[in-house]
Amino acid sequence: MSIVAKDITATDKAKIKPTYLIIGSGSFGFALAKELRELGKDLIIVDKDKEKVETLREEAYEAIVGDASDPNLLDNMNTKNLAGILILSSDVEANKAALANIRTNVSKDVYCVARSPDAINMQEMEAMGADLVVMPPKMVSKSLSRSLERAEALHRGNKLSQWFESIKNKKLAIVTHNNPDPDAIASALALQYIAESFDVESDIVYHGEIGHQENKAFVNLLGIDLYRMGDIDIRSYDKIAMVDCSVPGANNSLPHDIPIGVIIDHHPIGDSEIDAEFIDIRPNVGASATILTKYLQELNIDIDSNLATALLYGIRTDTLDFKRNTDSADLSAASYLYPLSDHDVLEQLERPSMSIETLDVLGEAINNRQVIGSYLLSNVGSIRDRDTLPQAADYLLNLEGISTSIVFGVTEEQIFISGRSNDIRVNLGDVMKRAFGEDAGGGHATAAAAQISLGVFSAAKDRQTLLRLVNEAVVKRFLSAVGVEEAVE
Template sequence: MAQAPKNVESVKKPKPNYLILGGGIIGFAVAKDLRKNDKEITIIDLDKTRVETLRQEGFNALLYDISDPELVNVIDFKNLICIAALSSNDNANTKAISNFKPLIPENVRVVARASDGLKREEMIAAGANYVFIPPKIVSGTITEYLDMMETKHTGNRLASWLDDHRGMKLGIVLHDNPDPDAISSGFALMEITKKYDINAEILYDGKIGHHENKAFINLLDIQMVKITGPESFDKYDKLAMIDCSVPGVNNSVPAGKNIGIIIDHHPHGETEPNAEFSDIRTNVGSSATILTKYLQQMDITVSKELAAALLYGIRTDTNDFRRNTTSADFAAASFLHPLSDHDLLTQVETPSMSVETLDVLGEAIRNREVVSTCLLSNVGTIRNRDALPQAADYLLTMEGISTTVIFGIMEDSIYVSARNDDIRVHLGDVMRQAFGENAGGHPTAAGAKIPLGVFSSAKDKHTLQKLVEESVVKRFLTAMGLENEDDDE
């Protein structure tokens, strides 16, 4: 091991605020930035030429092997804030961390550089508080830039499409029984179209059942038109599908309709969406995030009501940033937060739970069937499908449960809502495998709408419920690769 020269050992020990182990490209760059803050910096490196260069740059640089156990005796820890092991040698960084960690004060942080995930774990085990991997940082920065370029390119295409269709009448179609993400996204697109002299209306089918969703629409005064049949679409020159992408799949758009715009964040399954302009980003947590980016790019003034709507849409679809959340969702929320009417948001978030939702939750608890870590429950006939995801979210908190599947019958369909926190399972893929194209979603949240079909011929309600339950449970467990065996409760 290289030892400190006698002239170094004989001088007074340095008392750095920052001790940088490794004076290469990264170490030198970090030292230059830290020097702007008037902090005392000491750099340790084994390369004699590099040390001389650092000294010429005005740094206190010492010639030493950073992995040498004796190095701890060369430094005075009194003023130390942080040790940064930044050499390109993983083993040397790990040894240095092991040597220093037991001796430095508890409040001194240790930062380290690693070449891969395995070495990162070794450095954390040795005592590092934070370990970064340069290739990941570089690739992340490049990917972020490419995403920004793609967003700009897509936004320009949307602007061009809207500009080419000035004066037309546009129907903005949301998925059936729309949630805040779909509603706020439709609201945003309607505001965007005003810049291009387009007359747009928001269309929906099904019910606005959830109490919070009703409050959301009423308080924000969002105007929406109820679809009454296929003829509802005839008065529009073009249709835009928001938070859905395939006609007839969780929406009332007839097959073969002329679709001008599709904006969605859900996987579309095997059927390829067909529209003049399409933007489907499965790498973001909400459609509201996508629409927020358009508003920013097109420099459209965002009212406090629209900001509140989009922020609420992002929060609900990401379960308050705990589900399928990306940096894009955080960035959009950060932009919207200071613009939002927070008093209004508080009013939206505080309506009481409906009696029906409580009833569905009670049925879900009573009828639960547990297989391995999956909980499945048939809640019978329902009037409000929004109660299903609430029950699925609630039951996911039960000990030992990683996947919940709650289902019920409404009118002529079976509705299924599922939640998952097992990172090994992509719930959307499982649901699609189990129930076909009318199902899908994200790794942690998915749903399905299954036509009753042959089940509707059942002679009585009890028989119908039994047939539906057997079919849904069997299909889901088969897709999960599980046998239908009840756990002891």
């Protein structure tokens, strides 16, 4: 039986020409109908409830009585003019019947949306030809979660503003992790811009070296002022902020007992105890520069070309051009920064020359590699620039059969270890902590590092003995942490 044919009186012989057809006018269908009408779209609503149809007509909607499961539902409609059909009743079986009818009798070019109560029916409807399957509870939850994220961002922005208001006319040290990379430097620069907007004087402070040729080019081309920890008295500052690191003394040279004002970081903290007046740590985000970009937006602080270039480059390098540890927030921040950036500078940053030491370390890493299953470990011996290690680890990860690469080298006082992994079973950051200690190692699942004091090894009689002992200790600790007891020849 076709209820549609009985209900249409003035247009019995005419064909109805809607742009959008909505089948089912419950709360979900009616809300969408209101939105479409406000957008000036032509539409027609079908519902099996006669009283509801009458109410819709009183509100000037074009509505007809019809059952979603009726195979003759479309008989009096000119479906050639349909831009979209939305099957939104609460009866999933009726929706499936309507979908089957539409995909049999209507052009495949018509965009078809169907409502499903769960993922199982969603998959079935997709297989039946629905272009989009929606689950109202999931849509509501997503919308709510986005609203909560916006509210949380506003709350964080307000709290950071209040903190800066409380330290006006005071001197701030913005401390990065040791041997800072572009993400750390860009994040520190962004926080310096925020401090300046509140009339707070600040310095960016680091310990170690800016050795990687890309990092040197980054600082030089953008003219970023940095101060070495050894050249200043950190306790002379009124307040301390930490960016891209979160624990005093862990991969930075801050005293363990120094009070911290602000911590902004994206690295997982594990079991470490974090203490500061303001803390924002987001391990799901791929770069600290992303977090700082969001603050600049929330606080309506102008981002000039120099800062935009620094932040965009920081995000791109820490996410490996959005191929590693990337969140939608990173993509959103990069999209915002892209038109503001100096692309000539970005091009120069992306093509720095390779230093002789980098080439030497890469050669040592290849020659000294030890392969145990899918793990590759390489001791490159004495190094001057620790930034050569992650470059070597990145390169070695491309070798056939290798899922995790570990490259380590020795300075006069420290053992530096860098790792990369594409094995979904291995969380490299956790492995580094288990192998070399909570305060010595850490990072993300796919990229991590550690640095440990030479300690007892420094008593070795000669350099070769030292390097051999270091090699045995690092390899043994790492393999133990990943559950491999013996090296396989």
